[in-house]
Amino acid sequence: MINLEWLRTFNSIYECKNITEASKKLNMTQPGVSKHLSALENHIGKKLFERTTRTLAPTEYGKFLYSQINNPLRELEKVEYYSGQRAKKQRSAITIGCTTDFFKKELMHKIYSFDMYIVTLFGNEKELIEALDADKVQLLIGIKKHFMYDHEFTFLKNEELVLISSNDIEIPKDLEHNEKNLIKWLQKQTWFSFDNEQNDIKKFWKARFGASSKIVPRYILPSYIDIIESIKHNQGFSIVPKYLCEKELKNNTIRLPFKKSTPINQKRFYSYKLKNSNSKEINLFREKMKITNTNNV
Structure with a gap:
């Protein structure tokens, strides 16, 4: 699981272009800054900077990571400022x-x-479930029910899943009424998946073809937003929640390759420990979410 402070440190190094200035900005020691950077690089398995005598030059992956986290970090800083003003x-x-x-x-x-102090922990479903059981988080928002731990689940919302593709892919017309050949053709295409379990693809395949999927995704990206962005610029298919790609569909930067398809839905849940000391905070957060969702309808 990525530590948020590692990302903050990386962000400052990227903008300051060296460890010394970043340490001053963060009010940290230089060894501390270097330790955060090394921990982040080891965690993601990617080199983020090329070291020179005076400055650090970001690698291509470093540039990509900065583009993904910069805006969310700034939004979190606003949250921290807002909380501090009313501390x-x-x-x-x-x-x-x-x-x-x-x-x-x-x-x-x-x-x-929300008139609350809120800390957000990011991760995949497995990591977050373990974090909930270890009391690192009090409330989890996810899509999977499980029976490993003594957790309570309450319904949050339904999400429609849709098959999307890049604009330059056309399904051959002669395959529209030949399901066997259509399946073979789809299996040869480039697929993006949210995780190795491929639950989204399996749900689509079962609903569309009434069979088990034999897709082997080429790319696993644990973010639907990143998958959508990738498909905008590269050939490929994926299954994603419709609400996340409505803007791209409206702007015709991606497409729905099938004119008609069987609706596929997944449920999103709140989950929390059955025995906990944070029931008041959990209920308050859920109520705030309910109010804002109602106001946005």
């Missing part, structure tokens, strides 16, 4: 576990109005 008030505090997609689309522009 004298007594207010509830809670740590939320969710994906970066949910934070960007559902939380980022809402939580400023």
Whole structure:
């Protein structure tokens, strides 16, 4: 699981272009800054900077990572500032576990109005479930029910899943009424998946063809937003929540390759420990989410 402070440190190094200036900006020691950077590089398995005698030059992956985290970090800084301005008030505090997609689309522009202290932990479903059981988060927002731990699940929303493709891909017309050949053709295409389990693709395949999927995704990206962005600029297919790509569909930067398809849905849940000391904070957060969702309808 990526530590948010590692990302903050990386962001400062990128903007300052060296360790010394970044350490001053962060009010940290230079060894501390270097330790954060090394931990982040080891975690993601990518080199983020090329070291020179005086400056650090970002690698291509470093540039990509900066473009992905810069705006979310600035939004989090606004949240921290907003909370700090009203720190004298007594207010509830809670740590939320969710994906970066949910934070960007559902939380980022809402939580400023929540009169709470909110810490957000990002990760995949497996990591967040373990974090919930270890009391690192009090409330998890996810799509999977599980029976490994003693957790309670309450319904949050339904999400429609859709098959998307890049604009330059056309399904051959002679395959529209030849399901066997259509399946073979689809299996040869480039696929993007949210995770190795491919639950989204499996749901689509079962609904569309009534069979098990034999797709082997070429790219696994644990962010639907990143998948959508990739398909805008590269050939490929994926299954994503429709609400995340409505803007791109409207702007015709991606497309729905099938004119008609069987609706596929997934449920999103809140989950929390059955025995916990944060019921008040959990209920308050859920109520705030309910109010903002109602106001946005």
